[in-house]
Amino acid sequence: MLVILKTTETGLQRVDHFEPGSWIDLVDPTDEEVQRVSDELGIPMDFLRGPLDAEEKSRIDREGELVQVIVDIPILVRADTQLGYETIPLGMLFHPNYFITTCLRPNPILQEFERGGIPDFATFKKTRFHLQILQQMAAFYLRYLGRIDRETDKIERELRESQKNREIFDLLTLQKSLVYFHTSLRSNEAVLQKLLRTSAVKLYKEDEALLEDVIVENRQALEMARIYTDILTGMMDAFASVISNNLNRAVKFLTSVTIILSIPALVAGFYGMNVKVPFADSIHAFWVTVGISVVWSAAFAVVFWRKNYF
Numbered sequence: 001m002l003v004i005l006k007t008t009e010t011g012l013q014r015v016d017h018f019e020p021g022s023w024i025d026l027v028d029p030t031d032e033e034v035q036r037v038s039d040e041l042g043i044p045m046d047f048l049r050g051p052l053d054a055e056e057k058s059r060i061d062r063e064g065e066l067v068q069v070i071v072d073i074p075i076l077v078r079a080d081t082q083l084g085y086e087t088i089p090l091g092m093l094f095h096p097n098y099f100i101t102t103c104l105r106p107n108p109i110l111q112e113f114e115r116g117g118i119p120d121f122a123t124f125k126k127t128r129f130h131l132q133i134l135q136q137m138a139a140f141y142l143r144y145l146g147r148i149d150r151e152t153d154k155i156e157r158e159l160r161e162s163q164k165n166r167e168i169f170d171l172l173t174l175q176k177s178l179v180y181f182h183t184s185l186r187s188n189e190a191v192l193q194k195l196l197r198t199s200a201v202k203l204y205k206e207d208e209a210l211l212e213d214v215i216v217e218n219r220q221a222l223e224m225a226r227i228y229t230d231i232l233t234g235m236m237d238a239f240a241s242v243i244s245n246n247l248n249r250a251v252k253f254l255t256s257v258t259i260i261l262s263i264p265a266l267v268a269g270f271y272g273m274n275v276k277v278p279f280a281d282s283i284h285a286f287w288v289t290v291g292i293s294v295v296w297s298a299a300f301a302v303v304f305w306r307k308n309y310f
Contacts, residue, residue, distance in 0.1 A: 002026055002033040005114065007122040012114070020097040021124035025110060027103050028052075041095060051091030051102040058089075058187035060200050067094040067200055069130065071191055072184030073137050074144050075107055083151075085144050085177035087184040090137075092130050094201065099126040101133075109136045127201060131210045134192070138217035141181065145224045148174050152232060159239055171236055178229045185222040192218055256304040263300060264293035 004015045006022040015022060018040055026033065026048065034048050047068050050056055061068045072087040090109070091102040101110060110133070112118055118132055152174055159167045192215045195201055196208070203211065271289050282288065 002029055002037070003114075005123060007124060012116055012121075012123070018098065022098055023123040023129070024098055024100040025114075026101065027106050027110075029102075037100070041098065043093070043095065043100070047091075047093060048100075048102055051089045052104055054088060054104060056089040058184070058191045060191060060194055062200060065096050068092065069094075069191065069195070069201065071134065071137060071188045073103075073107055073109055074140050074181065074184075075105070076144075084173045085148065085180065087180050090133075092133060094126055094130070099123060099129055109133060109140055112136055127203060127207055128210075130201065131207055131214060134214045135210065135217070137188070138214055138221055141185065141221040142217065142224070145181065145221060145228060148177060149228055152228070152235070156235060168239070171232065171239075175229070175232050175236065178225055178232060182222065182225040182229060185218060185225055189215075189218055189222060260297050260300050260304070263297045267293045267296070
C-alpha cells in the first residue's frame with residue numbers, strides 16, 4: 001500500500017502526487033508501488049526493498065543525499081490463543097524533498113501519526129518527524145514490556161492453581177517475545193548512538209535533546225527487557241522443579257500403594273500353594289490369613305506415612 005500524506009494548514013491530508021514536503025508511507029507495498037517511487041524520485045531499489053526483509057538489521061545507510069535509518073519496532077502477533085510480540089524492520093529514508101517510511105505490515109507507531117495523535121508533527125520537518133517516530137518506538141517497547149509483565153503475573157497465578165501445558169506454552173511465547181525485544185533494542189541502541197555521534201542526519205539544537213530522551217527511553221526498555229527475561233527464566237526453572245517434584249511425589253505415592261496392595265496378594269499366594277501350611281486344618285484359617293494381610297499392610301502403611309510417602 002502506498003500512501004502520500006502532507007501537512008497543510010487544515011491538518012494532515014492525503015494527496016495523489018509526490019509533492020515536496022510530503023510523507024510517503026509504504027506498507028507491504030506491491031512491486032509496482034516500489035517501482036513507481038524508485039522511478040519518480042530516483043531512489044535505488046535496494047533502499048526501498050531493504051526494510052521489507054524481515055531479517056534486516058538496524059543500521060544507517062548513506063548514498064549521496066539519501067540517508068536511510070532502519071530500526072526494529074515492536075508489533076503484536078496472534079499465536080494460537082495467546083498474543084505474542086515480535087519485531088520487524090522500519091525504514092526511514094531522508095530525501096531532499098520527501099520523507100519515506102517503509103515497513104512490512106501496518107503498525108501502531110505510524111498509525112498514531114496518520115490519526116493525528118502526535119502533537120507538533122509536520123511532514124516537512126523531516127528530522128523532527130524521524131525523532132518523533134523513534135520516540136514512539138521506545139514508548140511502544142515500554143508499553144508492551146508492561147503488558148508482558150502483567151501477563152506473566154496472570155499466568156503465574158494460574159500455574160499456582162492448576163499446572164497445565166497451556167500456561168507453560170504461554171510462558172514460552174512471552175519468553176520468546178522478550179528475546180526478540182532484547183535483541184532488537186540492543187541493535188537500536190547502536191543506531192541511536194551513531195545518530196548522536198555522527199552527522200548522518202542533521203540535528204538541530206532542540207532535536208539533540210529529543211534524541212537524548214529517546215536514547216534514555218530505549219535504555220530503560222532494554223534494561224526492563226533484560227530484567228523480565230531473567231525473571232521469566234527463573235520462573236520457568238522454578239515451575240519445572242515444582243512439576244518434577246510433584247511427579248516424584250506421585251510416583252512415591254503410587255509405589256507405596258502398590259507395595260501395600262501386593263502384601264495381601266503375597267500372603268494369599270503362600271496360603272494358596274498346594275502344600276502343608278500353618279492353620280490349614282483350622283476353621284479360622286481364612287480370617288487368620290486376612291488378619292495377617294491387614295497387619296502387614298497396616299505396618300507398611302504406617303512406615304510409608306512416617307516417611308511422607310503419602
